[in-house]
Amino acid sequence: MEQVFLAVENIDKSFAGVHALNDVSLKIKKGEIHCLAGENGSGKSTLIKVIAGVEKPDSGQIIIDNKKYHHLHPIDAIHEGIQVIYQDFSLFPNLTVAENLALNSQLEMRKKLVSWKQVKETAEKALQLINVDLDLNRLVENLPVADKQLVAISRALMQDAKLVIMDEPTTALTQKEVERLFKIIKSMQEKGISTLFVSHKLREVLDISERLTILRNGQKVIEGNVEEFDETKITYYMTGRNVSSNKFISEKKSGDEKPILSVTNLSSDGFFDDINFDLYKGEVLGITGLLGSGRTELALALFGYSPADKGEIHINGQKIHIKSIQDAMRNGIAYVPEDRLNEGLFMKQSISRNIYVGILDSIKKALGLINVSEADSIAASLIKDLNINADDPLRPVQTLSGGNQQRVVLARWLSTKAKLIILNGPTVGVDIGSKTDILEKLKELAKEGLGIMIISDDIPELVQTCSRILVMHKGKIIRTLEGDEIEEKAISNILNNLD
Secondary structure, eight states, rough: OOOOEEEEEEEEEEEEEEEEEEEEEEEEETTTTEEEEETTTTHHHHHHHHHHHHHSSSEEEEEEEEEEESSSSHHHHHTTEEEOOOTTTTTTSSSSSHHHHHHHHHHHHOOOOOOOOHHHHHHHHHTTTTTTOOOOSSSSGSHHHHEEEEEEEHHHHTTTTTTEEEEEETTTOOOOHHEEEEHHHHHHHHHHOOOEEEOHHHHHHHHOOSSSEEEEEEEEEEEEEEEGGHHHHHHHHHHHHOOOOOOOOOOOOOTOOOSSSEEEEEEETTTTEEEEEOTTTOEEEEEESSTTTHHHHHHOOOOTTOOOEEEEEEEEEEOOOSSSHHHHHHEEEEEEEOOIIIIIIIITSSSHHHHHHGGGGGGGGGGOOOOOOHHHHHHHHHHHHHHHSOOOOOSSSSSHHHHHHHHHHHHHHHTTTOSSSEESSTTTTTHHHHHHHHHHHHHHHHHTTOEEEESSSSSHHHHHHHHHEEEEEEEEEEEEEEEEOOOOOOOOHHTTTOO
């Protein structure tokens, strides 16, 4: 019989009278890869914090290797071999890779002087644990996301980890980087290390996990071996509703119809070269490719953030010149960034202000004062239209879930009467229910005549949403897929065979 490493039994936790966890139990066996799934607000993060000793449960108990705790302190969890890798990785960005890896061991030795030779040796041994090679002298802030994650995993394993909890570990990773992460998780399993993989990406849950526990509204709704589940079943238990995953069928375009967007021989030195495509009314155009393919740089050129060096851009048949973001906005081009927290929202400002900030010039009264009643009316209409879950539009936008925050960014651009919206990773960090709602709204907007472009690594998302997909590699469009060609396996094969 396989031995249980961790068991949480009948855990309750409330905040200000609101149940975050209600009678939740979970078991993780030694060497098991266990997935904890659920939408935002389901209780996943609270349960992680209880296991890590950050939050004290109101009732219940935690059993680690047959030792019973009514609550843990963080140092207890670490001594028991529990390591948590949070979404931000909790690294020191202004320190090098070596310093981040060796810091704990240097502190434990309490030496007055640092032995840099010892720091290097410690860091090298840490990276050997997962068989990767990184520049030890490089500052962590300059690393790509995938390499930051490798540093965090190596550091966790240095602490004699027996259970590694990974909180949404693939949010900002490409498909190839996800595959590398999964190989590392499997190698950890071979050493007897358990993994609690916390995610709401269904395909990844099915690919990596052995057992699955699903939370909804603070309660465990189901658990079982992963073979007992498929995406439809997981979605139902996570959301409590049946969610559509039908592919998007675009309208047939007439022979004389002008495209909403036409790009001809667009180039930007060092990023992309000779890009040509059209986008018609009723279509959703997808763009995918490996990291460094030039897809994001193309989007930023169309939005005027990094203007192209040469080529032509036409909107509704009219040639336009984009040399700045202001040029793009004047011509009805909008951009929803992947990093909505730092690039897309004013986090401490209200939901309403985040929506109408893009149209301040058009709602001014005499003396340059804002027509607040008109602004609030526009915001309220869009909140309703996009199903933004906001009981009070004056609440700071930072209080909303990821899915609702993304709707706010979209609402802002819709308020500007944009002709084309480019979305980079439109559902990154968004739970499955909100993800489906956002993608369905984009299809609806496309049918109403708005130009929609989606840049994404999420292949199921592209297949479900796009009527045409461009695959970019090394700054060029190498394939155009449409109709029956738009299949997950076909896209994965193309990306996996790129050098």
